[in-house]
Amino acid sequence: MPRFMGFVRMEEGVGRPPQSLFDAMDAYIGERAANGTFIDGGGLYGLEDAVNFVVRDGTVSRVDGPYAEAKEVVGGWSLLQYDSLEEAVADQQEFADIHAKHWPEVTVVATLRQISTGPE
Structure with missing residues (x-):
């Protein structure tokens, strides 16, 4: 059964999502956890505490946040499992629709x- 990673990208510092989005996502994820589609996932903190390790020309540099640029x-991220690519794409569309609505x-x-x- 194919597995997928879902990522949600957005502008940094846009504020907290509305409660209605949290409620809708709880229902969406709950249904998918129950049917085995949603394996794991969650929201991520902002970049203020992020740490990057940059590999360039055989050298590793550590770069700590925040990142002004x-x-x-x-x-957010999710680990998902579907029977087909088509099913995964259709469900990702529903996920995006929830965000557009809320x-x-x-x-x-x-x-x-x-x-x-x-x-x-």
Whole structure:
């Protein structure tokens, strides 16, 4: 059964989502956890405490937040499992629709990526 990662990207510092979005997402995730589609996931804190390790020219550098140049951040993630790519895409559309309905003033990019199972 194919697995997928879902990511939610949005502008940093847009404020707390409305309670109606939290309520709708609780119902959405609860249904998918019950049917085995939602494996794990959650929201992420802002960039103020983020730590990046940058590998460049064979050297590793640690870069601590906050990052003044960051405009868009990953605000949440999920590990999902579906019977098909088509089912995954349709469900990601529903996820995006929930955000459009409950938080229309914020631009959200909902990304779905299939997880590689190794060399192809």
